[in-house]
Amino acid sequence: MKFSLRTLLTQGLAGHSGWPEQWRSPEPKAAYDVIIVGGGGHGLATAYYLAAEHRVRNVAVLEKGWLGGGNTGRNTTIIRSNYLWDESAAIYEHALKLWEGLSRELNYNVMYSARGVMMLAHTVHDAQVFKRHVHANRLNGIDNEWLTPEEAKDFCPPLNIGTDVRYPIVGAALQRRGGTARHDAVAWGYARGASALGVDIIQNCEVIGIDRDAAGAVTGVETTRGRIGAGKVGVVAAGHTSVLMGMAGVRMPLESYPLQALVSEPVKPVFPCVVMSNTIHAYISQSDKGELVIGAGTDAYTSYSQAGGLHIAEHTLDAICEMFPMFRRMRMLRSWGGIVDVTPDRSPIIGLTPVPGLFVNCGWGTGGFKATPGSGHVFAATIAQGRPHPIAAPFTLERFRTGRLIDEAAAAAVAH
Amino acid sequence: MLVIPCPHCGPRPENEFRYAGEAHIARPADPEALSDAAWADFLYMRGNPKGRHAERWRHVHGCGRFFNCIRDTVTDRIERTYPAGTAP
Numbered sequence: 001m002k003f004s005l006r007t008l009l010t011q012g013l014a015g016h017s018g019w020p021e022q023w024r025s026p027e028p029k030a031a032y033d034v035i036i037v038g039g040g041g042h043g044l045a046t047a048y049y050l051a052a053e054h055r056v057r058n059v060a061v062l063e064k065g066w067l068g069g070g071n072t073g074r075n076t077t078i079i080r081s082n083y084l085w086d087e088s089a090a091i092y093e094h095a096l097k098l099w100e101g102l103s104r105e106l107n108y109n110v111m112y113s114a115r116g117v118m119m120l121a122h123t124v125h126d127a128q129v130f131k132r133h134v135h136a137n138r139l140n141g142i143d144n145e146w147l148t149p150e151e152a153k154d155f156c157p158p159l160n161i162g163t164d165v166r167y168p169i170v171g172a173a174l175q176r177r178g179g180t181a182r183h184d185a186v187a188w189g190y191a192r193g194a195s196a197l198g199v200d201i202i203q204n205c206e207v208i209g210i211d212r213d214a215a216g217a218v219t220g221v222e223t224t225r226g227r228i229g230a231g232k233v234g235v236v237a238a239g240h241t242s243v244l245m246g247m248a249g250v251r252m253p254l255e256s257y258p259l260q261a262l263v264s265e266p267v268k269p270v271f272p273c274v275v276m277s278n279t280i281h282a283y284i285s286q287s288d289k290g291e292l293v294i295g296a297g298t299d300a301y302t303s304y305s306q307a308g309g310l311h312i313a314e315h316t317l318d319a320i321c322e323m324f325p326m327f328r329r330m331r332m333l334r335s336w337g338g339i340v341d342v343t344p345d346r347s348p349i350i351g352l353t354p355v356p357g358l359f360v361n362c363g364w365g366t367g368g369f370k371a372t373p374g375s376g377h378v379f380a381a382t383i384a385q386g387r388p389h390p391i392a393a394p395f396t397l398e399r400f401r402t403g404r405l406i407d408e409a410a411a412a413a414v415a416h
Numbered sequence: 417m418l419v420i421p422c423p424h425c426g427p428r429p430e431n432e433f434r435y436a437g438e439a440h441i442a443r444p445a446d447p448e449a450l451s452d453a454a455w456a457d458f459l460y461m462r463g464n465p466k467g468r469h470a471e472r473w474r475h476v477h478g479c480g481r482f483f484n485c486i487r488d489t490v491t492d493r494i495e496r497t498y499p500a501g502t503a504p
Binding site for chain 1: 430431433434437438453461462469487491
């Protein structure tokens with residue numbers, strides 16, 4: 001069913017009782033051309049672009065839980081592309097351009113809202129780093145501008161720019177095209193689009209083994225719902241990538257950490273944009289439901305626990321209350337953790353692996369949501385053609401052997 | 417917050433410690449003899465297991481010493497800790 005004003009009116013008059021399922025839930029077939037392991041935004045986007053742009057339609061997406069129940073549903077939905085290095089800027093800007101037309105492309109409202117992402121500078125060092133980012137971004141044709149504290153407060157009135165505080169604000173970098181989107185809608189929209197093109201979306205189906213032939217090439221996967229054959233397997237499993245790749249005997253340069261987020265009680269619109277402070281690990285915006293969506297830092301140690309230490313969230317809330325004193329008496333409703341896979345250079349890994357037929361898209365660390373459409377788009381091309389898409393080419397697993405790292409860790413000074 | 421039993425100081429809260437990654441990764445005795453792949457494996461590749469994990473911690477706000485720890489990465493429960501340089 002195509003969403004339009006007409007279908008909305010018709011369904012409205014019928015009491016909204018006739019909306020169909022948005023994607024099929026078939027039994028798995030014996031074999032597919034391509035299996036995508038992981039039904040989050042990145043995996044579903046990969047399946048969608050495989051079907052839509054490369055005419056590879058005999059595809060299954062296997063998800064051990066429910067669609068978008070991992071990091072896609074656990075992040076703070078911040079979208080921006082103002083990365084320092086050319087390689088990063090290219091892939092995140094590719095994603096941002098796809099975000100801008102995504103609702104129309106999918107005929108599904110992903111609620112992309114370009115409300116502006118403002119990154120606060122608290123020290124002289126921050127200011128120098130962000131100005132360098134602004135200049136590098138301009139050379140790459142990406143919008144990013146430097147604001148004085150007064151200009152920052154104009155853009156975001158709740159901001160406290162007083163100087164008698166622990167973390168005074170000395171300026172900010174603003175990407176006006178940055179913003180947020182609705183995380184579930186991204187997963188659902190891609191699932192709906194992929195399913196309509198013939199992709200089988202199979203939930204509650206955990207991969208427990210990867211089958212290989214005598215030459216070492218992939219022949220399929222073992223799952224909790226039986227064996228499924230495939231000539232190509234794409235692993236898009238975020239924090240569980242090391243576990244899955246281990247099934248094929250491939251060691252990965254990844255460590256999995258819990259990253260926390262929390263939301264407040266819903267209130268009327270009070271917060272016009274997204275504000276990030278990398279220095280003190282606080283990320284805040286207001287959802288369209290009215291909740292403040294707040295992101296904290298990762299725990300210090302690797303873990304698969306999908307929770308995080310309370311002291312990490314407390315540290316973030318300290319900073320939020322100081323920067324936005326009007327939130328001091330807000331009550332928090334819920335907090336949770338997602339397991340993020342972090343690479344040594346804080347850049348993703350997209351591409352081929354030493355195992356023929358096995359592809360991997362991982363290592364998005366603490367900032368993968370913003371890349372969802374671009375990541376799926378270039379990974380689909382990589383799988384379909386059997387060689388890296390030009391934008392994905394620098395992000396190979398090989399770079400850890402050759403030493404051509406894309407060191408966004410140093411560029412941003414923190415996880416992002 | 418974890419309560420971590422430092423082998424030298426006893427149980428202390430996590431914020432007295434600094435995490436120092438996977439344990440028992442020995443620096444190769446003769447790096448020049450290594451292939452690029454073996455060097456990358458030493459520098460970057462990690463087990464990252466879901467379950468029992470041998471890791472290093474440093475008691476930075478205590479005795480200052482490194483030690484090893486066996487922790488379950490699903491439950492975060494610490495099985496035991498033992499001094500650096502000893503086998504697990």
